[in-house]
Amino acid sequence: MTGDVPAPSAADRPDGVAGVAGPSLDPGQSGTGDMDAASFRRHGHAVVDWIADYLEGVGDLPVLARVAPDEVRHALPATPPAGPEPFAATLEDLDRVLLPGITHWNHPAFHAYFAITGSGPGILAEAVSAALNVNGMLWRTSPAATELEELTVDWLRQLLGLADGWRGVLTDTASVSTLLALAAARERAELDVRQRGLAGRPDIPPLRVYTSADAHSSVEKAAITLGLGRDGVRLVPVDDQRRMDVDALREAMAEDIRLGSRPIAIVATVGTTSTTSIDPVAAIADVRDEVSGDLGWSIWLHVDGAYGGTAAICEELRFVLDGVDRADSLVTNPHKWLFTPIDCSALFVRDVATLTRAFSLVPEYLTTDDEGVTDYMDWGVQLGRRFRALKLWAVIRYFGHEGLAARIRHHVAQAQQVVAWVEAHPHLELAAPAPLSTVCFRSVVPGEDESAATDRNRSWLAAINATGEAYLSHTVLDDRYVLRLATGNLRTTDDRLETTLGVLDRELSALLP
Numbered sequence: 114m115t116g117d118v119p120a121p122s123a124a125d126r127p128d129g130v131a132g133v134a135g136p137s138l139d140p141g142q143s144g145t146g147d148m149d150a151a152s153f154r155r156h157g158h159a160v161v162d163w164i165a166d167y168l169e170g171v172g173d174l175p176v177l178a179r180v181a182p183d184e185v186r187h188a189l190p191a192t193p194p195a196g197p198e199p200f201a202a203t204l205e206d207l208d209r210v211l212l213p214g215i216t217h218w219n220h221p222a223f224h225a226y227f228a229i230t231g232s233g234p235g236i237l238a239e240a241v242s243a244a245l246n247v248n249g250m251l252w253r254t255s256p257a258a259t260e261l262e263e264l265t266v267d268w269l270r271q272l273l274g275l276a277d278g279w280r281g282v283l284t285d286t287a288s289v290s291t292l293l294a295l296a297a298a299r300e301r302a303e304l305d306v307r308q309r310g311l312a313g314r315p316d317i318p319p320l321r322v323y324t325s326a327d328a329h330s331s332v333e334k335a336a337i338t339l340g341l342g343r344d345g346v347r348l349v350p351v352d353d354q355r356r357m358d359v360d361a362l363r364e365a366m367a368e369d370i371r372l373g374s375r376p377i378a379i380v381a382t383v384g385t386t387s388t389t390s391i392d393p394v395a396a397i398a399d400v401r402d403e404v405s406g407d408l409g410w411s412i413w414l415h416v417d418g419a420y421g422g423t424a425a426i427c428e429e430l431r432f433v434l435d436g437v438d439r440a441d442s443l444v445t446n447p448h449k450w451l452f453t454p455i456d457c458s459a460l461f462v463r464d465v466a467t468l469t470r471a472f473s474l475v476p477e478y479l480t481t482d483d484e485g486v487t488d489y490m491d492w493g494v495q496l497g498r499r500f501r502a503l504k505l506w507a508v509i510r511y512f513g514h515e516g517l518a519a520r521i522r523h524h525v526a527q528a529q530q531v532v533a534w535v536e537a538h539p540h541l542e543l544a545a546p547a548p549l550s551t552v553c554f555r556s557v558v559p560g561e562d563e564s565a566a567t568d569r570n571r572s573w574l575a576a577i578n579a580t581g582e583a584y585l586s587h588t589v590l591d592d593r594y595v596l597r598l599a600t601g602n603l604r605t606t607d608d609r610l611e612t613t614l615g616v617l618d619r620e621l622s623a624l625l626p
């Protein structure tokens with residue numbers, strides 16, 4: 114798939130290695146400069162051809178990588194080359210060594226975790242971003258990067274139907290977005306943690322963050338990082354639809370306050386990772402208001418919509434963000450369900466001043482006289498920032514609001530196709546409601562005990578994934594092992610999905626008594 118490789122010519126080699134056949138070096142490669150323009154054009158065309166061929170044929174590759182641990186590493190030289198190598202040699206190793214070690218997230222039968230797509234416009238814009246090589250730490254270090262980020266996140270705000278008054282920033286991942294939101298929550302508590310830290314402070318009670326038992330592990334990781342510890346996170350039980358139990362939340366907060374702890378934040382999830390259940394954000398906001406009113410300080414409400422939040426782009430799915438306009442922050446990941454190549458997460462906040470108060474620290478060499486501008490370095494941990502907005506902007510422009518909505522709607526319809534298949538199947542049962550694009554199900558045999566069911570479902574998943582024809586993942590719900598199938602890839606046609614369900618059926622038949 115490397116396209117045109119230049120003719121091998123040992124005579125071209127400036128390192129004087131005679132008799133070694135292989136592609137030639139570029140004219141500019143031996144001096145002290147960069148790749149020359151003509152060579153860049155030639156290799157660039159080869160790379161674009163490689164990508165186009167890859168995306169066209171990815172559905173024929175085994176979706177889950179089949180390499181053994183260390184196989185990739187050992188297939189490559191352990192030491193770096195002393196002299197220059199032809200660029201084509203890198204592309205050859207990409208095909209020969211790396212591709213077999215790739216699990217193909219852009220594959221039409223990738224249904225594990227959350228199915229995602231790095232789309233064409235996003236891929237091309239990502240290349241341009243590398244060419245510009247912008248570091249958008251300050252407005253002046255590339256005004257266009259900062260202003261396009263402000264504009265693009267505001268476009269995303271409008272696509273999601275959020276009210277005016279939200280501002281946003283792009284980070285690498287939802288985990289980091291949630292970390293920043295909880296740092297802002299801690300800052301709002303006015304404990305002067307920024308200056309004095311948390312250790313050795315008898316004046317500070319235990320700080321508490323509330324989230325559901327089905328919330329993403331990134332909430333606890335943020336608590337670990339921010340010095341609250343895992344004990345600082347109360348995992349509130351879920352109801353029979355796997356949504357945060359609001360009465361249990363109220364009780365947990367009341368109990369903690371009685372025992373002298375201080376609630377600083379609640380994290381609601383819209384689209385949990387296991388089942389895409391949707392916490393009742395408005396009812397949670399009511400509890401937040403009630404408790405905040407009693408205590409006399411404002412508890413931060415963060416909403417994790419890393420995957421599910423994007424569904425709000427469709428008018429009829431806007432309910433996923435019901436109540437979110439009462440929250441303080443929201444994260445949603447364009448790299449999950451908005452066809453933007455990894456990495457791209459959007460953090461929306463209302464109270465930007467509290468977020469920047471948590472993080473702004475400007476050494477002399479970064480001070481400027483620019484007035485009325487956004488310096489995104491003040492919004493988080495990192496100083497240097499890449500030009501992420503470009504790919505998201507390109508994706509939104511290329512598909513348009515209607516095109517994005519049509520694609521998300523299609524993925525939800527495909528999930529319903531899977532639900533219908535499960536419901537019609539004599540040996541399967543649905544394991545949770547499937548409001549969005551992810552379906553949890555398992556095989557059942559009447560009269561068997563739970564461990565036999567777990568063993569068979571485990572074996573079924575392993576058998577499916579070993580075929581290379583599909584890749585699914587699993588979760589455990591109320592001690593029951595279940596398979597998860599997520600749709601969300603633009604290359605998954607309805608026919609391909611039918612074929613994949615046929616693979617699942619075939620592999621299950623082999624395991625049934």
Ligand SMILES: *Cc1c(COP(=O)(O)O)cnc(C)c1O
Pocket residue numbers: 285286287288289329331382384385386417418419420446458
């Ligand atoms: C995927 C996911 C995350 C983590 O996303 P990263 O961008 O990989 O950090 C957080 N929350 C939810 C609900 C998710 O589904």
